[in-house]
Amino acid sequence: MEARIRKLLQGETDFATMRLRAKEELQALGYRPEAGDEGTIKDLSSNQRIKLQHETNVEMAQGYGYWAEGQNPDVLDEWPCSELYRAEDRKEKRNWQERWVRAGGKLFAGRMIARKDDQVWEKISAFGTPYPPFDFGSGMDVRDVDRAEAERLGVIPKGAVVTPQSRDFNQGLDLTEGARPEGRGADLRSAAGGAG
């Protein structure tokens, strides 16, 4: 999967091709979903499972890149704040404004804006990261808010300095018991219908 994600990030492939490759790989492994799970999110070869898995990984790498570049002191000086906004429409939408306020975020002219060093970013995230995606398939994203606008809206006082944050992409990541290499082999063999 790592190679496919890298190709997606480099713009060398698209999601449709990636999904086909993922299905072909699972087929070559002899994977068969559990009875009753076919076509559901539990089925590793289902469209929705492949889409969710790959999109979340790709979006996380892209979100990290935009966030990390935004921590440059000069960039932070010009764009000290970010806005959380709905980037993609969804049939069923989570209530992000409620989640934002519950996490300590404030609204400015009805907009969810905060300093880039505000803890609210990690608090709204299901993954504990200060960059998007903040949840599976949410359709939410962030955009920079420049100093002039942030000061005008009262998000920051004039001349406020926002502290650059440092964070490794894999920070906070840990493998759960079943995902550790020794456990994963058994899972894969089991997922492949007992092969190997």
Place this chain on the structure above:
Amino acid sequence: MAIKIQWKDGITPEMVRLLKDCAPARLSMIAGRAIVNKLRAHFQKLEDTRPNKQGFPRTHFWSQARRGVGQPEQRGDAAAVTVRQVGIAQRRYGGTIKPKKPDGWLTIPLRAEAYGHRAREFHNLVFSMDPELGPVLKEAEATQVRWKKSKKLRTAGELAEGKGREVRQGKSLGGAVMYLLRRRVTQAADPSVVPTDEEMRAAAAEHVTAWLMRKGAAHGGPAVGEMGA
């Protein structure tokens, strides 16, 4: 994109130092971020206003393009920004697309369930020559099989042999044309898929100027400046 900066007057020693010593890299970082943000905002606008023409379920192509705007790369005193999204250059510049294999076909989805999917993801497609559409891939025609419990009383042995059910013919399925097949497709260029050079220059100039003005003001300014590309 290289940005040339010209200062008219009111320049302070700190500004001179900024422009002379550290400015190129720092300024190109600001200019690069401004262009990244301009591109992201532009793709967001397309995401909001350009659903696919056929009304198929959205693949959020423009949203993917927005997220695919890479971070600025320093190239001397300039910054380069790359949009890593398959198909964006084709839309911007147009041109003829051919299949990778010389004898291959391009597949153009005709139905919602085919849109955003590779033809090989379907296992029931067959080549067909449609009198109106030309070469196409359509669903293989099939007949649904229904199993019905037999009314006749059976012994346990007969049931074990599978004699307790009757096979009935169900509905006829398939035949729907899923993809058009073409040897090549030519698309017209659409410059509107990215902001104009002027719009990107203006975005870069606005933020570099604001940043420099603030730096100047913090060190004895105010300074008055203008930028050009």
